[in-house]
Amino acid sequence: MHHLISERRLAENSIEAYSADITFFLTFIKTQGKRNLNSVDVSLIHAFLEHCQQKSISNRSNARRVSALKTFFSFLAEQNIVKQNPFAVIDLPKSGRTLPKALSLEEVKRLLAPPLKVTPYTRRDSAMLFLLYSTGLRVSELIRLPLSACNLSAGFVRVLGKGNKERLVPFGEQAKEKIEFYLETARPLILRGKQSNYLFITRQGSCMTRLRFWQIIRKTALAAGIEKNISPHMIRHSFATHLLSHGADLRSVQLMLGHADIATTQIYTHIDQERLKSIHKKFHPRG
Secondary structure (H helix, E strand, O other): OHHHHHOOOOOHHHHHHHHHHHHHHHHHHHHOOOOOHHHOOHHHHHHHHHHHHHOOOOHHHHHHHHHHHHHHHHHHHHOOOOOOOHHHHOOOOOOOOOOOOOOOHHHHHHHOOOOOOOOHHHHHHHHHHHHHHHHOOOHHHHHOOEHHHEEOOOOEEEEEOHHHOEEEEEOOHHHHHHHHHHHHHOHHHHHOOOOOOEOOOOOOOOOOOHHHHHHHHHHHHHHOOOOOOOOHHHHHHHHHHHHHHOOOOHHHHHHHHOOOOHHHHHHHHHHHHHHHHHHHHHHOOOO
16 A cells, blocks of 8 residues: 555545455455465366356456556566566456436536525535536545635646646636635634634535435436436536537547546547537438
């Protein structure tokens, strides 16, 4: 874990995922009577993957797990703790990449509509939703955004993303107005004299948890009559999809999303292709 943090500079969520995957594997081999890591071979790995399938773990999760264990055993081999990496010859389970779901423009409009009950907290929540849709930030980036990272006059946020990579993401005039309104009328009332370095704060002055923000989005969506199982990541998907469908170039969207590989961003072009296919099928006389 220290190697992943200091050498590979992975994000906190990635570290937690690696730790969970490695622990899951070590627990399994212990049940098989294996206590020496040098005893891990291809047949044991196949037995492990079969065990995962019996537990109805998806191919996508197993692909991530195998990738984590490949990295783990590669590290062990470099440290001369094991003689070789048994995962080096294991192919990743085919994950069958699914297209991310996005909100329609009408659904976004309803989601961002002014709340019926105006309180310091609903003003904060509204500012968070506007900024999320305007920038496509990851939820962990949004909730931990420092106050100093938001440049209202220039209209951008400075984000520390995965792998501690920094990027600048612009936001629109409506998001700016919502944030300004929140900072002027709501944030001081929530803090009640306390100090905090975070932009969006709880009454304790700390940043919000991911789960709490998901609950806020879900509650807001239900009030707006949106029945989709909405999540912060769906709003990030909507940001990217709507930009591309209105003519933004892929490279710019990649930079704003903070994707290391443009292939990750290209999945959003498939969403638009699906939309075009549905339009063609609906309106073409011989569709």
